[in-house]
Amino acid sequence: xxxxxxxxxxxxxxxxxxxxxxxxxxxxxxxxxxxxxxxxxxxxxxxxxxxxxxxxxxxxxxxxxxxxxxxxxxxxxxxxxxxxxxxxxxxxxxxxxxxxxxxxxxxxxxxxxxxxxxxxxxxxxxxxxxxxxxxxxxxxxxxxxxxxxxxxxxxxxxxxxxxxxxxxxxxxxxxxxxxxxxxxxxxxxxxxxxxxxxxxxxxxxxxxxxxxxxxxxxxxxxxxxxxxxxxxxxxxxxxxxxxxxxxxxxxxxxxxxxxxxxxxxxxxxxxxxxxxxxxxxxxxxxxxxxxxxxxxx
Amino acid sequence: xxxxxxxxxxxxxxxxxxxxxxxxxxxxxxxxxxxxxxxxxxxxxxxxxxxxxxxxxxxxxxxxxxxxxxxxxxxxxxxxxxxxxxxxxxxxxxxxxxxxxxxxxxxxxxxxxxxxxxxxxxxxxxxxxxxxxxxxxxxxxxxxxxxxxxxxxxxxxxxxxxxxxxxxxxxxxxxxxxxxxxxxxxxxxxxxxxxxxxxxxxxxxxxxxxxxxxxxxxxxxxxxxxxxxxxxxxxxxxxxxxxxxxxxxxxxxxxxxxxxxxxxxxxxxxxxxxxxxxxxxxxxxxxxxxxxxxxxxxxxxxxxxxxxxxxxxxxxxxxxxxxxxxxxxxxxxxxxxxxx
Amino acid sequence: xxxxxxxxxxxxxxxxxxxxxxxxxxxxxxxxxxxxxxxxxxxxxxxxxxxxxxxxxxxxxxxxxxxxxxxxxxxxxxxxxxxxxxxxxxxxxxxxxxxxxxxxxxxxxxxxxxxxxxxxxxxxxxxxxxxxxxxxxxxxxxxxxxxxxxxxxxxxxxxxxxxxxxxxxxxxxxxxxxxxxxxxxxxxxxxxxxxxxxxxxxxxxxxxxxxxxxxxxxxxxxxxxxxxxxxxxxxxxxxxxxxxxxxxxxxxxxxxxxxxxxxxxxxxxxxxxxxxxxxxxxxxxxxxxxxxxxxxxxxxxxxxxxxxxxxxxxxxxxxxxxxxx
Numbered sequence: 001x002x003x004x005x006x007x008x009x010x011x012x013x014x015x016x017x018x019x020x021x022x023x024x025x026x027x028x029x030x031x032x033x034x035x036x037x038x039x040x041x042x043x044x045x046x047x048x049x050x051x052x053x054x055x056x057x058x059x060x061x062x063x064x065x066x067x068x069x070x071x072x073x074x075x076x077x078x079x080x081x082x083x084x085x086x087x088x089x090x091x092x093x094x095x096x097x098x099x100x101x102x103x104x105x106x107x108x109x110x111x112x113x114x115x116x117x118x119x120x121x122x123x124x125x126x127x128x129x130x131x132x133x134x135x136x137x138x139x140x141x142x143x144x145x146x147x148x149x150x151x152x153x154x155x156x157x158x159x160x161x162x163x164x165x166x167x168x169x170x171x172x173x174x175x176x177x178x179x180x181x182x183x184x185x186x187x188x189x190x191x192x193x194x195x196x197x198x199x200x201x202x203x204x205x206x207x208x209x210x211x212x213x214x215x216x217x218x219x220x221x222x223x224x225x226x227x228x229x230x231x232x233x234x235x236x237x238x239x240x241x242x243x244x245x246x247x248x249x250x251x252x253x254x255x256x257x258x259x260x261x262x263x264x265x266x267x268x269x270x271x272x273x274x275x276x277x278x279x280x281x282x283x284x285x286x287x288x289x290x291x292x293x294x295x296x297x
Numbered sequence: 298x299x300x301x302x303x304x305x306x307x308x309x310x311x312x313x314x315x316x317x318x319x320x321x322x323x324x325x326x327x328x329x330x331x332x333x334x335x336x337x338x339x340x341x342x343x344x345x346x347x348x349x350x351x352x353x354x355x356x357x358x359x360x361x362x363x364x365x366x367x368x369x370x371x372x373x374x375x376x377x378x379x380x381x382x383x384x385x386x387x388x389x390x391x392x393x394x395x396x397x398x399x400x401x402x403x404x405x406x407x408x409x410x411x412x413x414x415x416x417x418x419x420x421x422x423x424x425x426x427x428x429x430x431x432x433x434x435x436x437x438x439x440x441x442x443x444x445x446x447x448x449x450x451x452x453x454x455x456x457x458x459x460x461x462x463x464x465x466x467x468x469x470x471x472x473x474x475x476x477x478x479x480x481x482x483x484x485x486x487x488x489x490x491x492x493x494x495x496x497x498x499x500x501x502x503x504x505x506x507x508x509x510x511x512x513x514x515x516x517x518x519x520x521x522x523x524x525x526x527x528x529x530x531x532x533x534x535x536x537x538x539x540x541x542x543x544x545x546x547x548x549x550x551x552x553x554x555x556x557x558x559x560x561x562x563x564x565x566x567x568x569x570x571x572x573x574x575x576x577x578x579x580x581x582x583x584x585x586x587x588x589x590x591x592x593x594x595x596x597x598x599x600x601x602x603x604x605x606x607x608x609x610x611x612x613x614x615x616x617x618x619x620x621x622x623x624x625x626x627x628x629x630x631x632x633x634x635x636x637x
Numbered sequence: 638x639x640x641x642x643x644x645x646x647x648x649x650x651x652x653x654x655x656x657x658x659x660x661x662x663x664x665x666x667x668x669x670x671x672x673x674x675x676x677x678x679x680x681x682x683x684x685x686x687x688x689x690x691x692x693x694x695x696x697x698x699x700x701x702x703x704x705x706x707x708x709x710x711x712x713x714x715x716x717x718x719x720x721x722x723x724x725x726x727x728x729x730x731x732x733x734x735x736x737x738x739x740x741x742x743x744x745x746x747x748x749x750x751x752x753x754x755x756x757x758x759x760x761x762x763x764x765x766x767x768x769x770x771x772x773x774x775x776x777x778x779x780x781x782x783x784x785x786x787x788x789x790x791x792x793x794x795x796x797x798x799x800x801x802x803x804x805x806x807x808x809x810x811x812x813x814x815x816x817x818x819x820x821x822x823x824x825x826x827x828x829x830x831x832x833x834x835x836x837x838x839x840x841x842x843x844x845x846x847x848x849x850x851x852x853x854x855x856x857x858x859x860x861x862x863x864x865x866x867x868x869x870x871x872x873x874x875x876x877x878x879x880x881x882x883x884x885x886x887x888x889x890x891x892x893x894x895x896x897x898x899x900x901x902x903x904x905x906x907x908x909x910x911x912x913x914x915x916x917x918x919x920x921x922x923x924x925x926x927x928x929x930x931x932x933x934x935x936x937x938x939x940x941x942x943x944x945x946x947x948x949x950x951x952x953x954x955x956x957x958x959x960x961x962x
Contacts, residue, residue: 182394183404185354186454189386190408190461193376204398339822340793446911476679477849481893481907488904503822506895510905547827549852551894553879557856560828564792 027282033275040269044089053080055087055240063255073257075248077238081257084240085265091152091241092269096221099159100214106160107167108210114168115175116198125172129165137162138227145233152241155234159224163217170213174206208284216277219270226266242266298366299327300497301351301384301465306360308343308350318569320346322521323360325595328465328497333488335512335529336501337544341565342518345389348469348501352386353377365464382412385458389470391450395442401453402438408461427456431486448479452486459490465497472507484511506548509533514601517541520576521568523595527602531615537604539581539618575607583608583622640667641810641843642691646703647713649683649690653916657700660686660915662867664703665942668811671841673833675858675875677851677890681912682864684847688813692728693720707811726756729804733816735796739788739803745772746784749803756807771802775832794825798832805836812837813845818853830856851890855879863887866913866923869942873949883951883958885928922953930957 043050052071059078066073072081114125132140144158178184179202187197228234229243237244242262249259308321320343328334338344349355351362356371363369364384388394395404402424409415415423425435431452442450451471458466468487472480488511491498502508508515509529516526517538525538536542546559563580566572572579578588587607596611597603608622649661661683668674678684689695691705691712705712708727715723732738740748749771750764759767765784772780775798788796797817804812814833818826834857837844846858854861854875862872863884871884882888889908910927913919919926925935932955945951945959 182388182390183396186386186388186394186457187396187407187411188372189352189354189377189382189384190457191377191379191382191411192407194374196376196411200399201396205396339824448911476912477890477893478679478907478911481905485904485907504895505823510895543824547824549827549830549850549856551851551855551879551891553855553876555856555876557831557834558823558827560831561824564795 027279029275030279033272033279036268036272037276040089040093040272043086044093047086047090051080051083051086053083055079055084056238063252063258065255066257072261073255075245075255075258076252079238081245081261084245085242085261087240088242088245088262088265089269091235091239092222092225092266095152095156095225096218099156099163099221099225100217102160103163103217104167104210104214107164108171108206110164111168111171111173112175112198112206115172115179116194118176122172125168129168132162132165137224141224141228142231142233145228150233150236152229152235152239155225155228158228159221162224163221166213166217167210170209171206174209175202178202178205212277212281212284215273215280219273219277222266222269222273298363299329300365301328301499302363303327303347303351304361304363306347306350306362307358308346308355309358310346310355312569316569319358320521320568321350321357322571323595324516324518324521324523325360326499326516326523326526328499330464330497331491331495332514333491333498333500333512335508335515336499336518337503337505337508337515338518339503339544339565341520341568343521343568344501344503344518345469347518348386348467348499351499352384352467353381354386376411379412382408382461383464385461385463385466387451387454387458387466387468387471389473391447391454391474394454395450395457397442399441400438401440401442401445404442405438405453405457405460407457412461414460414462423460424456427459428453430459430490431456432482446479448475448483451475451479451483455483455486455490459494459496463496465499467499467501469501470503471500472502472504480507487511505544517544520565520571522576522605524577524606525602525604526595527604528600531600531602535615535617537598537602537609537615537617538577538606539583539608539622540577542618575605582624582626583618584625585623641670641672642668642705642707644687644691644703644705647687647690647705648702649686649695650700651686651696651915652698655916658915659918660867661690664864664867664869666862666869666872668843668845669860670810670843671837672860673837673844673846673858675846675848675854675861676864677847677849677854677861678864679849679912681866681914683867683915684864685815687864688730688815688845688847692724692730692813693717722756725752725804725809726807727809728811728813729807729809730813730815731797731800731804731817734820735793735800736788738800739796741788744785744787745791745799748799749784749806752803752806767806768802771806772799774805774836775799775802777802792825793821794828797821797829801829801832801836805842808840809842811843811845813847815847816849817846819848819850826853833857851879851894863890866918867915868923868939868952869950870924870952871950872942873947877947877949881958883945883949883956884953885930885957886924888958889927930955 057079061074062078063076064070064074070080070082072085075081110125114122141158141162144161145154148154148157184197184201187201188194225234226243229241230247232247235241235244242265245262246259249262252258303324303326306321306324307319309317309319311317324347326334336344350357353369353372361368365380369381405424405427406420409420409423424438428435428437433449433452442453445453472483475483484507487498490496500508500512512529514526515529515532516523517540518524519540525541532541533545536545543559543561547561549558550556561580574590575588575592578584581588593605593607595603595605598609598612598615602615608618644664644666647661647664650657650659664687676684690701695701701713703713712723746765746768749768753759753764753767768784769780772783777783777795777798788799791799818829821829830853833844836842848854858875861875861878863870863886865886871878871887878887879891882891892906893908895905908927913923921936921938922940925931928935940952940954942950942952
């Protein structure tokens with residue numbers, strides 16, 4: 001049902017919601033998302049200059065509450081929690097970006113091939129994605145990490161395995177539906193090879209939805225990695241990873257600062273990427289499928 | 298031989314879980330250089346499917362399609378050959394036939410780069426030339442499709458097809474999504490292109506009145522079959538097939554006379570289960586015994602006309618059914634027809 | 638004879654991203670009982686908005702001025718409750734695309750009977766009988782079976798007949814049909830037009846027929862009102878307006894039609910340019926940029942819709958097409 005066929009009252013509200021890129025970025029959540037994400041990225045880059053202490057340096061000042069010398073207090077080995085939280089960003093953020101990029105690349109390529117060729121290739125890829133989807137995300141990630149041996153590297157691998165199928169599905173669907181679009185047929189009729197049609201006509205229109213998914217997934221990646229580390233399957237001590245810090249925090253529950261601050265770090269990063277992803281989705285949403293005035297039904 | 302020739306083309310498409318449907322059950326027509334052939338028919342007659350087959354987007358189940366003397370290869374994985382690219386198409390929906398993310402000029406220039414027709418240095422000028430030919434300013438090349446109205450987008454699509462230096466263009470309902478002013482403008486453009494550039498046009502449409510103004514030859518389709526072909530003027534003055542007659546009588550006239558157009562009783566049957574014998578016989582006011590059992594072939598009549606109806610003798614006189622045929626049925630209750 | 642519906646000075650502004658936009662700019666018309674009142678215009682002319690205003694179906698934030706008197710009350714100022722009683726019972730509407738105006742998940746029978754039960758308080762069995770009667774009136778084959786079927790099981794033409802049956806269920810005095818046949822094939826359209834004609838002759842129903850298709854207008858409408866860019870430019874009896882159009886826009890629309898009687902080789906005459914969107918209406922006469930008869934004053938003065946002899950009304954001071962007797 002095209003916009004033109006709706007009674008006028010619905011057309012008017014659609015017009016108000018589907019903004020241009022400019023207006024979408026003016027939403028409060030988008031701004032919050034951008035500021036937060038930007039702040040954390042800056043922290044991750046400049047942490048050697050910002051962090052007051054070496055995150056691995058133990059001291060005799062054990063389990064101190066937050067004070068002016070130790071903003072977030074110290075942990076059970078006398079290490080400064082504030083520095084450890086800041087250094088944690090150096091671990092979580094780059095790994096999340098790496099993870100999602102790899103998932104997009106692997107999943108997207110497989111999905112694109114499946115959508116393009118169809119037939120047996122499509123079947124194989126789809127059954128592989130079905131296999132992954134059959135398990136709850138965290139359970140599968142845990143199983144893989146446990147099987148490979150608990151380490152940060154294996155945790156990353158596990159999350160990658162769990163993330164790629166979504167992209168495969170999305171890209172496959174888009175390639176299939178866009179491949180049917182009239183403008184793709186038109187290019188083929190002009191003599192374009194299907195490869196050229198894929199690259200020039202289909203892929204640019206695939207990039208948008210994939211980008212939205214990827215941005216949202218950045219938050220998920222951070223969360224999943226942290227969860228695995230929380231369970232002891234990811235990073236191992238003494239690495240200052242937020243998830244494992246929260247884990248330690250649960251063992252020292254009365255020393256609330258040990259678990260709360262890393263927890264807030266995870267929360268703020270995930271929220272930031274979620275807001276960013278939502279704004280991106282709104283910005284890229286039907287901005288050009290808006291009904292044009294000239295249309296004889 | 299004509300530039301584009303369809304011989305007994307049949308096209309099938311699959312429905313999930315059900316038997317395949319023969320959307321086109323045998324269509325023959327031809328297009329010559331500079332000739333505009335209108336293919337008319339109502340919903341469900343298979344004309345869009347036939348258009349896609351004529352251009353190679355879907356392979357026919359039976360019959361053959363000949364373009365410039367060679368049999369047309371349907372579009373597959375491999376790139377279309379240069380010679381086949383001289384058979385172009387303009388699609389019905391101007392909103393989905395242009396890539397929303399690419400500039401207009403780039404899309405028009407596609408043919409030039411893919412087919413190597415124009416060197417890179419000369420492309421801008423050629424794009425401007427084409428835009429002018431379809432009545433758009435050269436500055437349009439820098440803009441995006443969504444900045445244009447439906448009628449303007451159709452012109453862009455025509456310019457894109459013209460860039461391939463086609464000898465025949467198939468147009469699938471190019472005017473239906475446009476309002477009256479744009480329709481007239483684009484219709485006039487098409488006529489001019491056929492005349493000046495000697496391009497053959499196969500124009501698919503449900504609007505018989507509009508086709509009358511643009512086409513030299515008209516082919517009428519019903520439920521997957523071509524039932525009549527004739528030069529435009531002859532078709533209008535003496536329609537030979539009862540369905541053609543009914544179509545013409547159903548067009549309202551804007552003359553203020555209060556005349557109500559004639560309705561055709563019954564409904565278009567399911568293409569998957571067409572009636573036995575002549576496909577039109579359940580709704581035909583002149584149907585007799587033979588019509589119920591045998592399907593009439595499309596036979597040639599004098600003066601470049603053909604018709605698929607048992608009322609007419611091959612090569613015989615041209616007569617409209619209402620002039621000579623005996624009415625064998627009148628509408629009754631359940632025909633959902635009024636005032637006949 | 639007193640008019641059934643009298644619209645005076647109807648002005649509608651709709652909210653958009655850039656503020657309120659005047660979509661309908663002061664419109665007057667009267668609908669008589671038993672009359673088929675035609676409103677013709679292209680997209681952006683405001684023809685649909687004018688009837689949506691009557692039924693209170695405008696979007697949130699719409700600003701409405703003027704009056705629409707029907708049976709002693711002003712439709713534009715009715716409360717919600719009162720409006721609900723009018724809608725469907727006194728004034729009903731049929732839309733262009735029956736696929737989207739019929740509920741896809743409710744059986745045809747249910748859609749028919751819910752009106753009857755709500756407005757007329759009929760018992761379920763009486764409502765069912767009446768529903769079958771209605772389907773017979775609109776010539777749906779096997780009405781009893783159709784009650785249990787869903788809209789998507791019918792063809793476009795049949796769905797439109799069902800929509801008409803639903804609209805007429807409570808015997809309204811006015812039926813508004815907004816482009817009822819535009820999405821249908823021409824042979825199916827002919828059937829619907831004949832149906833409307835028969836229904837109104839049988840029951841004295843008034844029909845407000847909205848369409849851009851002047852051929853359809855000519856077939857069924859008694860009275861023709863031509864709208865352009867939110868204003869009425871010409872009105873009069875259909876026969877008169879179509880045979881002797883006096884406003885340049887009306888004449889242009891007629892000339893752009895492929896006339897079955899005209900020579901086939903003549904190119905279709907089109908009005909240059911295209912209708913303005915509501916935000917970009919020209920000053921003065923909205924049609925003047927496209928009008929070949931425009932004079933200097935057309936760019937500044939908004940033409941009044943005034944009587945031009947013989948119950949014709951015209952909004953063009955130049956009146957270039959007046960054939961002097």
